[in-house]
Amino acid sequence: MFPKEHSLRFAQLGGMRGDPFGMKVLRPAGPAEAVRLYSQNPEALPLAGGTDLMVAWNSGRLNSRTMLDLSRLKEWRGIEATQDGVRIGPLATHCEIESHPAILKRLPLLAEACSSVGAVQIRHRGTIGGNIANASPAGDSFPALAVYEAFVHTVSQEGRRSLPILELFAGVKKTALKPGELIERIDVRFPAEPPDRQVLRKVGSRQAQTLSKTVGAGLLWLGRGGVVLELRFAFGSVAPTVKRLKAVEAAVNGRKLTAELIERACALLAEDISPIDDIRSTRQYRMVVSRNILRAFLAGA
Amino acid sequence: MGAVGTNAIRLEGAEKLCGRTKFIDDYTFEDCLYGVTLRAAIPYGRVKRISLDPNFPWDECTVVTAKDIPGKNFIAAIENDQPALVEENVLHPMQALLLVAHPSRQKAYEALGRIEVEYEELEPVLTIEDSLALKAVLREPDNVFKDVRIDKGDITSGFAAADVVVEGEYRLPHQEQAYIEPNGMAAWLEKDGALIAAGSMQCPYYVHKALLHVLGLPAEKVRVIQAATGGAFGGKEDYPSMLAAHAALLAWKSKRPVKVIYDRLEDMASTTKRHPALIRHRTGVTRDGRLSAQDIEVLFDGGAYSTMSPVVLTRGAIHASGAYACPNVRIRAKAVATNSPPNGAFRGFGVPQTMFAAELHMDRIAEALRMDPLELRRRNVLKEGSSTATGQVLRRSVGACDVLEACAKKGRYAKKVKECAAWNRKAKNATWRGAGLALAYHGGGFTGGGEDFYASRAGVALEADGAIRVLSASTEMGQGASTVFAQIAADALGVPFGWVSVQTPDTAKVPNSGPTVASRTTMIVGRLVERAARRLKAELEEASGRIPKTRPLWLKAARKFLAGRGRREIISQYERPPGIHWDDKACRGDAYGAFAYAAALVELEVDKTTYEVRVRKVVTAHEIGRAVHPLFAEGQIIGGIAQGLGYALCENAVYKRGVMQNPHFTDYIIPTALDVPPMEVLILEKPYDYGAFGSKGLGELPMDVPAPAAAAALRQATGKWFFDLPILPEKICKALHEDHI
């Protein structure tokens, strides 16, 4: 989105680009060096695939003159499948994730979410770690990570931390990462039982190369007689950060999914999300469409 | 076998496919400076003071303000009201105030940040309504750039004869041309003091004329060369004159080559767009579906300066009644001034706006009459002998009926409408479907006496080495003009296509064949090339009998023919076809030599969950006189329809105080390969006697049909009318949820 405060100012600075002259690029060869360099240069901006960062750079919106280029960290690439989940290196690209056999099989919403990002050029470069650290409200993979209850592992000179994905996001383009702290892994456990229903729905402005207006991910386990054992649903692009639908989930868990309950759940959506009007869409549209997605999912349509 | 009518290989195709073709930013110049532009940043007001930060090394820069202009401070156009650089009064926020050039692009931009401008701001006029209400007078006396009045018959008696009167109001937005190569220009001085400007452009002689005035130079001291042009669609018709003036002023002052290359943001924010419009229709119709009166009001937002608005408006107004014969028509059209960047040419030139209104209005009339929209169109469609709103009697090459029937038949219109209705009755389906039809016509060449006034010239040359070269100022910008000219010249001369080359437009080398606009290149300029080539053929035949069939014999014959005179150049000039009359004052008569016709059937579906629209298929029929190059013609049609679908469904230029808020491809959404549906194209040919090999104008026509057809299809799908473009999912959502939220 075009920053509002720039609306007139840009007229003077149109064409302004980041100036490579004198830029300092730190290029660690391994994780330990990366952590050390980052703690020594807390003003540095970590750079992974660059698909967000370079856009800002190209339009002259980045002030940092030091970059911490993580692209040489082989240890942080790759996806490791274990018995009960996957360990995703932060430098794994969207393309790698969307085509990983274990993810396709056991975490299909994540695969689908990653395949809906940008176009193939972006997916070959954009990394999941970079995406999370960038914390765009429209991060397409976040709702899937939220319903799979992924954990983000971080590392810094002070040590390691592990945070549920939802706790990592602190606001629009803001994370709970501390200065000098880097994401070193994303763990996603396979659901113990395969869900009875699942959905990933991204709504953008066109069929390819698009940012989402709303993106929803849902998992539903049903018990005997259609009683909801567990609902997990999350939306992106409709609040400053990705949102798990706490009110909606609480309302349906343990109950039978009747038409009445579905409507009640849909009415509760307004408590969970807070969409806005912006250049890309309207509050009304995001609300109505998110509700439609939720309703269709609960109704099994 | 001749070349015309075959899919000859694109002349510059292999170079383009190897990345060898040089666009202006691909050239490097020794000692080159990068020019950048300081823009006003307020929509309306006065510049009080410009101050340069004394701590910046200005001696490294070349700075140009209005005071440095050696000639006159305007960009030559229909009127000369637009300054090259602001002297005092600011009329729109993208107006150039000052230019800076520096060897480093980065430093040049940095310099812009070191300039303070103090303004006295005034309350801007931002809408057509406010402009007409004279909230401020931006242009004496009444903010109106052009007022077009077209009268045919008597609408009072026409309405008296009507059984039903249908009224409607339609609103059209800005649309960005979105060529993939942004505007760019380079300028430098030659040793002899001549100034050369080279860049991306449609109209070398427009640029030439603009530079003469700004620099105060004689014609022979200015030379304009077209670099490869990466798409234009009207967006490189008038703005390159401004850009060239800026580059030239910087080159003039610095005595060094200067490149001014816009990036996407600056290009989208600053250059011209399709005119936003407000169009009102009041139509009288008899119960059996005959139009008896059309009363149409057309209002265009011209932006801050006149630029192309008068002619865009005139063309839009002339086409405003649609491709129908109505005995009583009144059209009142105005282009008004607002404090936004000037709007200009974009494929269709005013017609996509008025045709959207006219066609969707036909669907409303059909609904009011409970008549099938196809049948209503059939009953009113232009035929041979019909007269248009300006009283032009159509005699030959009238394909309106043909395209309508061909499209309806090929697309199985009636069946499609029924299928969609059946689909929509099934509540289980995840989408609603609809099919919509639209018909359009589009005049080829300049409006009215334009071609006469311009008296374009183009021709062919037989070079000393036996090469045959087409000479015209009409630019290749992807549409295939060069290849088509070579086909025309080859056939007119009776030689193989491969023997003909085309001179790159360069005002030092080619005659003024006029701007590359108005669907006139093949039809009008091609005709000049054809005539010149036929004359050359006659001369050659006179000198050496038949035209040789083999290359060695050709070279021999050419040498003999040219003996002692170096080369032979034959230039022909536009001649008005017989029987054409135009009264510009009354806006009556033969507005165009010929019209081309198109119909399109758009099938789409709307997702019930997300209101996203997916166009499933487009079937279209175009009657274009003669397809000189069927593959390129099809390419023009498919490309134009894709742009038209973008106009209808996703392209949304958002403005705030005259500034485009989404001047980039992330948020100005043009269709991707996945958004454009498969298209079936039918090309019909009813040759026009005065177009090259029977051809009529094609370039703009496809742009006129998709939007109204899509809106009609959405009516069937959703049960709602959408009178404003673009019809975004948000609008559909709003229409379907008026009672909620």
Next chain:
Amino acid sequence: MKIIFKVNLQERTYDGDPFKRLLDVLREDFGLTGTKEGCGEGECGACTILLDGQPVNSCLIPVCQAEGRGVETVESLGLPEKLSSLQKAFLEEGGAQCGLCTPGMLLSAAAHLRSGGRTDERSIRQAIGGNLCRCTGYQHIVKSIRKAAKKPRRTKSGVCISVKQMLKRDRKQILKECSQKSTRCASRSSAV
């Protein structure tokens, strides 16, 4: 800072600001102006190149990230007098109009075909979903790519080879010739 990487199979050394965009390095430092800038924000795909065989937007890559890797640009695909089968198909089917999106479009298509991607209409459209074209409406581009994919090709021994092999073969031949000519290419610049 010195950065060494391969461009069209030739080892090249860039010595300069490590954060310069790969797009600018290719165009300005190496004279490979076939790679275009259409938007500078990874949206239009005009600057698409292949990085280790994968299509990426060169406007979003600082040159330091190309170190030790293999870059392929449109210049590697063919020569006007010796077009690859993909380029030939574009020429015959109207896949190129203004030519600005063409280099990126070709590279996206080549990567898709070389990797054995599916050649049905939808898969092709997906493969070029990140390449905006404003001229063609895409249909002729899709047709061109499908034609290139389908073209039955025989080797000298008369055995049919797969598209993937074929494209690789084309590429090697062309690259050989291209590397001989590239020096000339790069030095050929200046005046119009």
